[in-house]
Amino acid sequence: MSDPNYSPKHSYGGSEQPYELPEGLTSEEWAAADTAVARMRAERDVAEADAQGPVVADPYWPESPYDHVPPLTQPAAPAVRNGPGLAAAILAPIGVLFGLVPLTGFVAVICALVAIPLALVGWSRVRRGRATNGKTAMTGLVLGAGALALGVWGITIVFAAVDQLAEDLSGPAPVAAPVVPRPAGQQPAVEAEQPAAAAGAVTAGFGQRVTFDDGLAVEVTAPQLYEPSRYAAGHDGDRAVNIAITVVNGSGEPYDAVMTMVNATHGGRQVSRIYDSANGGSENPAGTVLPGKSTTFTVALSLGEAVGELQLEVSHGFLGKPAIFVGQV
Template sequence: MTAPTPPDGQKSGDQAPQDYDPWRPPPPGQAEPYRAPYPMAPMGVVQPRNGMGVTALVLGIVGVVLGLLVIVFWISWLPALLAVIFGVVGLSQVRKGLATNRGMALAGVILGVVGLLTALGGGLFTVMAVKRAVDDRRAKVEQRAKDAEEAKASESAAEKARHLSFGESYTFENGLKVTVAKPQPYTPDDYVLGHAKGNRAVQVTVSVVNTGKERVEVETGLPNVSDADGASTELVIDGSGRQKVITGYVLPGRKAVGKYAFSLPPDAADRIEVEFSPDAMRWQDAYWSGPTD
């Protein structure tokens, strides 16, 4: 190959003039000057593929952080699982020489496993907490139902205890022990109120004993009498002086006796019921019943 001919008036080896432009086309009739080729990158050099390891590390951190949060721990398993998958792929690329960040990929796998374990632990904790709450709620409901049944049974037993036969006694919570004797026939005087001709009159005797240590006042000294069909009777008032109303206080260990007469219509049932309470505003009535004959 022949060297290019220098420009007019310039010998080979001389410096080019200042206005010389190597990129300017040569004058007509002259050959193209030689230009050295640009340097080329060496063939066969591959850029490392470190994306999988970086992604695994980021997802592993996200999975662990979400797993530590009480509210969103239930979604931490997804980034943690992806961290394990991307980390394994990244380690595989490192073994093949396609990546260089083995530490990132390995850290992503480890953090992913930790995130999965955290998610599993949070799930178990939540299940146990929910189960404990459900069990406690069920126990409270069962206990409430049991208490209601016991209260109902106790109320039923108390109601049953307040229904007695004539001659039996019932002790109220204020310590007054009340006994109603079997009614006896009663013949009113000629001057009487509450008794019509043809009716049948009976006398009811109520005994009150103070079993406590303090005196107790009898607020309600009149019993209420009805027949077996629920028909009320009338209180008989006459001038015989045989009737006595319990009033005032009953001293400890003392006894007060009240006697009352009631008029029953001719068609009244053979059984009657006497209702009495020493204080109707505080204590429920007790009931005595039985035949009149």
């Protein structure tokens, strides 16, 4: 049923004006008419917007000062600097190699003094996050310390040898005891000790003792033939002989037996030493000889078939003059 008092409002030209229902139309019919008119107006507005196209910015509109400001970015991480640790790892092994030779010990010390600070700087950068080669820096530090120790050891040996040379040069000239003939097959007895110094090498016979100016004495036995085993190394001649060498420490200080060096020639040619663990070959002197004590080691030599002069040189330092023992073998 329609309400006889219903007064719908219709807009024409953007205004809404009330009017009375004409005769013959109900309120439902007027509501349907209003809905149709509203839908038509909406379709018209959409068509007008499509005809105008997209909205274009005004080219004369002033730009904002913030239009070209770049966006904020995260700050870049600091660059990695692995140079000091790498340099230490290169210098330290070089110092170790030079430190193995006493005469170049000073080079090892220089390399170590440069490598250790570089390794410490590299390790500090690793801890602060500015380097990534922590293991390399630590390797350089350890090897640098080893190179420093080897360098100091080599310099100590060189200075000790120089001091020993100076002492030997200030001593008297050596005089050897004369060789006394002995019956065949009889072992030679140790004869009178004779002083020797580095100003000139002393020549003595097998079975004699030579005493140096610093109190050290060396004596050798007569060469004895022996048969090397099949495992012997260094036997390239026709005969093999054994010689026992005894070093007596008559000085007031301990003596390092490693400093004893032996060299031999037979018939004017260098002979090789025989190393034969199975049947008594050459031995290397080792250990510390205390004052008043002695040490004995064996030297096995490979000789030719012909009889010739065997010359055995025994020295007790790198720069000292040797005691030379001579005999026909």
